[in-house]
Every structure is written in structure tokens, then in C-alpha cells.
Amino acid sequence: MSLGFRDVACVRGGRLLFSHVSFDLAAGDAAIVTGPNGVGKSSLIRIAAGLLAPFEGRVACDGDKALLTEAAALDAERPLVAALRFWASLDRAPDPDARVARAVRALDLDALADIPIRLLSTGQRRRASIARVAASEAPVWLLDEPANGLDSVSVARLEAVIARHRAGGGIALVATHLPLGLPGAQEIAL
Numbered sequence: 692m693s694l695g696f697r698d699v700a701c702v703r704g705g706r707l708l709f710s711h712v713s714f715d716l717a718a719g720d721a722a723i724v725t726g727p728n729g730v731g732k733s734s735l736i737r738i739a740a741g742l743l744a745p746f747e748g749r750v751a752c753d754g755d756k757a758l759l760t761e762a763a764a765l766d767a768e769r770p771l772v773a774a775l776r777f778w779a780s781l782d783r784a785p786d787p788d789a790r791v792a793r794a795v796r797a798l799d800l801d802a803l804a805d806i807p808i809r810l811l812s813t814g815q816r817r818r819a820s821i822a823r824v825a826a827s828e829a830p831v832w833l834l835d836e837p838a839n840g841l842d843s844v845s846v847a848r849l850e851a852v853i854a855r856h857r858a859g860g861g862i863a864l865v866a867t868h869l870p871l872g873l874p875g876a877q878e879i880a881l
């Protein structure tokens with residue numbers, strides 16, 4: 692699996708946000724996208740996800756992708772585990788229930804399993820969204836500000852989940868303005 696940007700430029704609303712962004716990520720690699728508000732970090736993640744076309748350059752991705760953005764992308768009315776199972780059952784990987792169970796444990800969400808998404812706190816909902824990505828077991832994770840709203844214990848859990856993903860050969864591309872421990876990650880400073 693791999694994810695590569697070659698001389699990628701991004702234009703939004705007629706304005707050039709960045710250009711000549713190149714990087715290559717292979718199995719086990721991570722990159723952190725940094726820069727001030729409005730520089731284009733979320734836009735870069737959306738380009739990697741295939742939701743936004745690059746203005747110039749090329750993006751190559753070999754492997755299924757899982758995307759985390761500001762929106763939880765979980766059914767607000769469903770209980771947490773049911774909402775996660777909905778997505779997990781659509782993934783290519785086998786055994787959705789086991790994948791959800793592993794992700795729920797990793798994000799310490801067991802006690803909230805039956806609570807509807809709409810009743811979760813900001814940080815709990817963010818942990819649920821991270822669990823959605825983790826449960827997908829997709830090889831390429833695209834995470835936009837995953838640490839937003841998390842307390843320090845949850846940030847440590849997020850770091851551990853990403854580390855395990857990489858140890859299993861996964862790739863993580865992470866936009867963040869908060870410090871995040873991703874050992875050996877490349878920095879893409881916009």
C-alpha cells in the first residue's frame with residue numbers, strides 16, 4: 692500500500708492555497724500536515740481522500756482509505772455500537788462485529804455502547820469517530836484534526852491506536868494544530 696503526492700497544488704475560491712506539495716508514504720509511515728488556520732490542511736486531506744481534485748499535480752493511492760473529518764459521520768439516533776456496525780458492515784474487511792469490538796475497546800467506549808450518538812459529549816463523539824476509522828481496518832487513514840476535543844488520556848489513546856495501525860503496516864496522514872506523538876512521522880508544513 693502507498694500514498695503519494697507529486698507537485699500537488701490546491702486552489703479554493705479562486706485562491707492558490709499551496710503548490711509543489713510532494714511526499715510518499717509506504718506501509719508503516721505517517722505524515723503530519725501543519726500550518727496556520729486557513730492554509731489548506733483540511734483541503735490537503737480532502738485531496739488525499741479524492742473528494743477534491745488537485746489544481747495541479749498527481750495523487751496516487753494504493754489501498755482502501757478511511758477518512759476522519761469534523762463531522763462524526765455516525766447516525767445521531769443510533770446507539771454507538773450499532774452506528775459503528777452500520778459502517779463496518781459496508782467495509783470490505785471480514786467480521787465487522789469483531790472489528791467494532793476491537794475499536795470500541797481501544798477507544799475505551801465500552802461503557803457507552805448503548806448510548807445514542809446524539810447524547811455523547813464532544814470528546815466522546817470524537818472518540819466514536821476515531822473508532823469508526825479504526826474499525827474499518829482500512830490501510831490508509833486520513834485524519835483531519837483527530838485530537839480536537841480530546842482530553843490528554845484520549846489523546847494518548849489516539850496515539851496508541853495510530854501506532855498500532857502503523858505497526859500493522861498501515862499509513863496515517865494527519866492534519867493537526869495540536870501536538871500529537873507520531874514517532875518518525877514526516878512533517879508537511881504548509
Ligand SMILES: Nc1ncnc2c1ncn2[C@@H]1O[C@H](COP(=O)(O)OP(=O)(O)OP(=O)(O)O)[C@@H](O)[C@H]1O
Binds near residue numbers: 729
Ligand atoms: N468550498 C470552498 N470554497 C471556497 N473556499 C473554500 C472552500 N472550502 C475552504 N475554502 C477556503 O480554503 C482555505 C483553506 O481552508 P482549509 O479548511 O483547508 O484550511 P485549514 O488549514 O484546514 O484551516 P484550519 O486550521 O482553520 O482548520 C480557507 O481560506 C477557506 O475559506
